[in-house]
Amino acid sequence: MTTDVRYRPGGDNSVLKLILHGLYKNRCYWCRVPKEYNELEIDHIIPRDASKDRLAEIGQELHLAGPLDVHDPGNLAPICRPCNNEKGAVDYTGHARILVLLRNAMKLAPRVKQNVLRFGATSGLAKALLKAATADLAAQADRELFLMHAPSIAQRLSLLGYDLDEISSYETVEVASASLGAIDFSVELSGSARRAWVILSDVCGATWRDLLDGPVDDILNAVKERALNELEVGDEVSSTTSEVPGVDFVQLDVNHVKFEREGDLFEFVVEGMFEVGMSASVARSDDRGDGLIYLNGEVYAKGTYWIGLVWDSADEDLQVNDFKVEEWSPEVLIYP
Ligand SMILES: [Zn+2]
Numbered sequence: 001m002t003t004d005v006r007y008r009p010g011g012d013n014s015v016l017k018l019i020l021h022g023l024y025k026n027r028c029y030w031c032r033v034p035k036e037y038n039e040l041e042i043d044h045i046i047p048r049d050a051s052k053d054r055l056a057e058i059g060q061e062l063h064l065a066g067p068l069d070v071h072d073p074g075n076l077a078p079i080c081r082p083c084n085n086e087k088g089a090v091d092y093t094g095h096a097r098i099l100v101l102l103r104n105a106m107k108l109a110p111r112v113k114q115n116v117l118r119f120g121a122t123s124g125l126a127k128a129l130l131k132a133a134t135a136d137l138a139a140q141a142d143r144e145l146f147l148m149h150a151p152s153i154a155q156r157l158s159l160l161g162y163d164l165d166e167i168s169s170y171e172t173v174e175v176a177s178a179s180l181g182a183i184d185f186s187v188e189l190s191g192s193a194r195r196a197w198v199i200l201s202d203v204c205g206a207t208w209r210d211l212l213d214g215p216v217d218d219i220l221n222a223v224k225e226r227a228l229n230e231l232e233v234g235d236e237v238s239s240t241t242s243e244v245p246g247v248d249f250v251q252l253d254v255n256h257v258k259f260e261r262e263g264d265l266f267e268f269v270v271e272g273m274f275e276v277g278m279s280a281s282v283a284r285s286d287d288r289g290d291g292l293i294y295l296n297g298e299v300y301a302k303g304t305y306w307i308g309l310v311w312d313s314a315d316e317d318l319q320v321n322d323f324k325v326e327e328w329s330p331e332v333l334i335y336p
Helices: 012-025 052-061 079-091 096-119 124-134 140-159 190-204 209-231
Strands: 040-044 076-080 169-177 181-189 246-262 263-285 292-312 317-335
Touching: 012 040, 012 076, 040 079, 076 079, 076 096, 076 140, 079 169, 079 246, 096 246, 096 292, 124 140, 140 209, 169 209, 169 246, 181 190, 181 209, 190 292, 209 246, 209 292, 209 317
Parallel strands: 181 246
Antiparallel strands: 040 076, 169 181, 246 263, 263 292, 292 317
16 A cells, blocks of 8 residues: 555545645635635646756755655645636746745645545545535535535534534625725634624624724735835835735634623724735846846735724724734745
């Protein structure tokens, strides 16, 4: 028996896809939108048809033992069809973004391999679970069957002591950023965040916009400043023209909501994680000052945040009174 977990060209990759889907928390790795199993495909981050020289180069850049193996889980990630089409139409191999995504996939690869091997897929139960997890629910009859009977499986999980709070749900949110316009993204809610949200929305009348407009705008502005600073730095000869950066994706998770009461006042603290990707380009004078060179920059920022809210039950007024990005690590990548 082989213990080699790789993508099999033309073969059955359904277990591999199921494991990737789970480890990427049901999201397309390119646009970060949560998708159903059948809306995602397995993407080769560095395309299968990349040249041998390029694969050797990437192997060196990432300190691998040899050239990159395109079918290794370290080069695989779940992608939605629209993103796959977009990605397939552009040569991204030189883009900085690819290396960040590749490094992330390499970090996940040992878990992908371990989970695929553990799944086994030979027992009757493994086969049934795979079928249930990957069934095409676009078909009306299967969808009805699934909706009717899948909850009893969740009930069995509950009887086994599994914490159903660990199952996330997603809400689509649109916020208005003063400098970047309307931005759509999905917020991932843990079970405890979901319960707290019921209180915040039903009792305090909160909307996602009330809660997130300001904080998301602040996060995006901080990332934008960082992107433009890095792109413009070191250019003392002439000014650079930079475009307004484009938001590639926003991912926001709400992990915990704590609350306390003091008289009429209820204080809520919403905590979670964010991840943002932005890109911008600048035109800069070349060394001789008689021409322009173009640079592209991408920023990835990851961090934790908390938002403090106060609801005054006497006059039914809800205010965001504090917001803090606790840790964040921007990674700025510039390429010609
Ligand atoms: Zn996508």
